[in-house]
Each structure stands twice: as C-alpha cells, then as structure tokens.
Amino acid sequence: MSLQKLTIYNVRNIQKATLIPSPGLNLIFGKNAGGKSALLEAIFLLGRARSYRTSTIRHAIKHDENQLTVSGNVLLKNGINCQLGIRLDGKSSEIRINHQSQQSRDLLAYSLPILLIDPKSYRxxxxxxxxxxxxxxxxxxxxxxxxxxxxxxxxxxxxxxxxxxxxxxxxxxxxxxxxxxxxxxxxxxxxxxxxxxxxxxxxxxxxxxxxxxxxxxxxxxxxxxxxxxxxxxxxxxxxxxxxxxxxxxxxxxxxxxxxxxxxxxxxxxxxxxxxxxxxxxxxxxxxxxxxxxNNGCILIDDFTAELDWVNRNKLLSYLSQLSFQVFLTASEVNEFGDISRLINFKMFHVEQGEIDEVNGFT
The missing domain is CATH 1.20.1050.90 (RecF/RecN/SMC, N-terminal domain)
Structure with a gap:
C-alpha cells in the first residue's frame, strides 16, 4: 500500500497543502522551521490520529485556527483505493474511512501502517x-x-x-x-x-x-x-x-x-x-x-541526524530497494547522499509552510 494523495489543513505552519507523493522515496528538504517535520507529522496524524511531536494536539494546530484536518487516498495491496480522513480540535476527534465515521483509531493504523524514525528513536x-x-x-x-x-x-x-x-x-x-x-x-x-x-x-x-x-x-x-x-x-x-x-x-x-x-x-x-x-x-x-x-509508510525525520555520510548512502540505497513508501527530511539536498542512481523518487521543497514539488530532480 502507499499514500497516493495527501491533503493537509492547519498542521503547524502548513495552512493548506496537497501533494502527490512517489510510491517509493520522497525527499523533503528546506530550512529549519519551514514545515518539513509538520509534513511528516501530518502523515503520522493520518495513520495514528495522534502526533509524535506533542502529547497536546492543540500545539499541532496552526496558530489562530481551531482545528486541523488531514486526508489521504491510500492504495491497498489488493489494488483497492481507501479514503482516510482525520479532524482534530484538541478536545475531540473525527475519523473517517471511505467517507464513513469511525470510532476506533485501530482501523486507521491498519489502513496506513507508519514506522517513524527520528532522533528520539535512538533511545x-x-x-x-x-x-x-x-x-x-x-x-x-x-x-x-x-x-x-x-x-x-x-x-x-x-x-x-x-x-x-x-x-x-x-x-x-x-x-x-x-x-x-x-x-x-x-x-x-x-x-x-x-x-x-x-x-x-x-x-x-x-x-x-x-x-x-x-x-x-x-x-x-x-x-x-x-x-x-x-x-x-x-x-x-x-x-x-x-x-x-x-x-x-x-x-x-x-x-x-x-x-x-x-x-x-x-x-x-x-x-x-x-x-x-x-x-x-x-x-x-x-x-x-x-x-x-500490509505495506505502509516509513517516516524519517531529520535524515542526517546521528548518521555519517557513509551510512546515509547505505541507508538511502537500502530504502530505495524496499517495497515501502518512504518520506525523508533534510535541510539541504546534498544531505540525502548520492541521489544520482535513484529512479523511483520525488523531491519536495518546503518553506514557510509551502510545499512544492521540485520537478528538476524527478
């Protein structure tokens, strides 16, 4: 399975964004505090109905907004498309799967398995x-x-x-x-x-x-x-x-x-x-x-953290061969390592909450 389309409203500094990710590698770069981690947080929210960055969901909602919304189109392994949606306001949550309201977060997690690797993972x-x-x-x-x-x-x-x-x-x-x-x-x-x-x-x-x-x-x-x-x-x-x-x-x-x-x-x-x-x-x-x-998404927040150049290239090569969708963040393009041999990938630039696909690298 893979995330075919992602739409984000009011997650951190991302007011509104829609992207069509690659089913393989997705390289996300931009300056610190630009919204790279917010993008990964939005995907995590869609699969878990909670944040990995804060236990208080209010902190994940854009300033001066009352709620956040994340929706996505997931292609399951059986070839069926599944529509997922989550709306959170800090007090309540609304989960929708194929336009039907759900009470359980478990169905989200089964529909979009997410593995997170961030600097805290090394604990x-x-x-x-x-x-x-x-x-x-x-x-x-x-x-x-x-x-x-x-x-x-x-x-x-x-x-x-x-x-x-x-x-x-x-x-x-x-x-x-x-x-x-x-x-x-x-x-x-x-x-x-x-x-x-x-x-x-x-x-x-x-x-x-x-x-x-x-x-x-x-x-x-x-x-x-x-x-x-x-x-x-x-x-x-x-x-x-x-x-x-x-x-x-x-x-x-x-x-x-x-x-x-x-x-x-x-x-x-x-x-x-x-x-x-x-x-x-x-x-x-x-x-x-x-x-x-079920396949799913790997989220690697701050790709360069704790890894030297050699192991970054080893990891990038290994990830490119997996049957898993991957989202990686880094401050600069060259921090991902050698991308010259990559085939199935897309690159996105994030700045001040704006997300743009960089066609020159696809």
Whole structure:
C-alpha cells in the first residue's frame, strides 16, 4: 500500500497543502522551521490520529485556527483505493474511512501502517523497557489482528487487579489473577514468536551497515520463568499490596540486545548503537514485506541526524530497494547522499509552510 494523495489543513505552519507523493522515496528538504517535520507529522496524524511531536494536539494546530484536518487516498495491496480522513480540535476527534465515521483509531493504523524514525528513536536501547515493548507490539499489531484483543484484555485485567490492590479488596483477586494469567500468557506467546522471527531478519539487515555477528536477543518475560506467571503473582502478593500495583507480567517484559553476556549498549560504540537501532526498525519493515502483510509508510525525520555520510548512502540505497513508501527530511539536498542512481523518487521543497514539488530532480 502507499499514500497516493495527501491533503493537509492547519498542521503547524502548513495552512493548506496537497501533494502527490512517489510510491517509493520522497525527499523533503528546506530550512529549519519551514514545515518539513509538520509534513511528516501530518502523515503520522493520518495513520495514528495522534502526533509524535506533542502529547497536546492543540500545539499541532496552526496558530489562530481551531482545528486541523488531514486526508489521504491510500492504495491497498489488493489494488483497492481507501479514503482516510482525520479532524482534530484538541478536545475531540473525527475519523473517517471511505467517507464513513469511525470510532476506533485501530482501523486507521491498519489502513496506513507508519514506522517513524527520528532522533528520539535512538533511545530505543538506552531508555526504559516501555519503549522496547511498544517496538515489539507495533510489529505484532501489523502482523496479527488478534493480538490487540488479547493485549486490551490483559490491560483491563491489570487495571482491575491494581485497583483491588490499592483498595485492599482481596475477594475478587483470584478471579483477576486468572484473567491476568490467561491473557498475559497469550500476549507473551505473541511477543516471543515475533522476537524469534525478527532476529534473523534483523541480523541480515544489520550486515548492510556494520559487522556484529555475535549480537543476539534476550527476551525477558516479566516474571520468574522458573516459577511460572501465576506462582510469581502469588509470591509477589505482599509486595504488590504494599506498593499498590502488580510487579510481574508482560507489562514488565523487555527485549535486551546482548553480545555474549553483556548488554550491547554497554559494549558497542555510539555509532554502532545508532546502526543497531536503525537495523531493528528496518527489520520490522522487511519482515512485513517478507510475510506479505500490509505495506505502509516509513517516516524519517531529520535524515542526517546521528548518521555519517557513509551510512546515509547505505541507508538511502537500502530504502530505495524496499517495497515501502518512504518520506525523508533534510535541510539541504546534498544531505540525502548520492541521489544520482535513484529512479523511483520525488523531491519536495518546503518553506514557510509551502510545499512544492521540485520537478528538476524527478
């Protein structure tokens, strides 16, 4: 699938813009604060109904305007055109798919899968476990539609159990323990299978950038494997009551990258760490392509961030061969690397919220 047409109203400094992107690479350049990131933010909004740049949607709406609107025409893998639209005003949202109002954001995400790579992405191995769980779950979400149901049921059971712990109401604790174990086991199985399938793909992608043959995954369940999930809950009960929340479960799982017995982030250089994160993200895309799942869009905000010239060219070459639509931003054209051999791409110049296709490079 790919975004065939994009229309934007009142996203940051973009008052109104319409563009017809390439199904392959889309190179977006312009001075800082000109609207490059706003363009990517608009695409992200269309696929997620939320921003990746702010948790307060009001900040994404153009100054002196009351709402933003983004719409797009998406060509699905089966050849069917799908019309998507999102309107946000900071208090409510309106989602439309094929001109029909929808309540769920999930249908947007399924219709237009979006993978974001921005400077914050390089925190994937440095930050807390939550960001790595989200990384795994995004891959599973786009792989198996049943995962979301199990994950939501687990989250509901976890909230109920935590509420009982805080109120010190233990009468229904066993019921919610069973719910937690039931759905938590399903969530864990999905995650373990995904990590297992992702590893060889990741290793293959990593070779495009650096050589680290002994790098591997270590998936942490979130409970004591030798005791089992239910026994871990029972053993943690006194601690859970004291602190008012559940200490064991998939909400505490983690994905560690190891070299031997050491964490990769403590062993490799900063430059290698950036390449590892990049390979992890791209491996998710390659796995989707290999399994013939829905394609989508890769958004790379600030293409030059954290990458030297050699790896920029490697990345550009790799992206040009993917069956995925890609949007990349940079301040100058030459920052993208060598574009002389690119075939299926378009280039857009962004300045003061105005977006123009640069025909001289297409």
């Amino acid at each position: 994937l191995l440095d930050a807390g476990a939550q960001i790595r769980r989200e990384f795994i779950d995004w891959g599973i979400f786009n792989r198996n539609e049943h995962f979301l149901i199990a994950w939501r049921n687990y989250k509901r059971a976890l909230q109920q159990r935590n509420a009982l712990l805080k109120m010190r109401n233990f009468k229904q604790l066993e019921i919610w323990n069973n719910e937690l174990v039931n759905y938590g086991t399903i969530v864990n199985e999905y995650r373990q299978l995904y990590v297992q399938n992702l590893l060889p793909v990741f290793k293959d992608v990593l070779t495009q950038f650096i050589a680290l043959d002994d790098l591997t995954f270590s998936f942490q369940l979130g409970w004591d494997k030798s005791k089992g999930f239910l026994s871990s809950l029972n053993n943690d009960l006194e601690k859970d009551i004291r602190y008012g929340f559940t200490h064991s479960g998939p909400h505490r799982s983690d994905l560690l990258l190891m070299i031997g017995q050491r964490l990769a982030k403590d062993f490799v250089s900063r430059g290698q760490l950036k390449c590892i994160v990049l390979a992890l993200k791209l491996a998710q895309i390659k796995l989707m392509v290999m399994e013939h799942k």
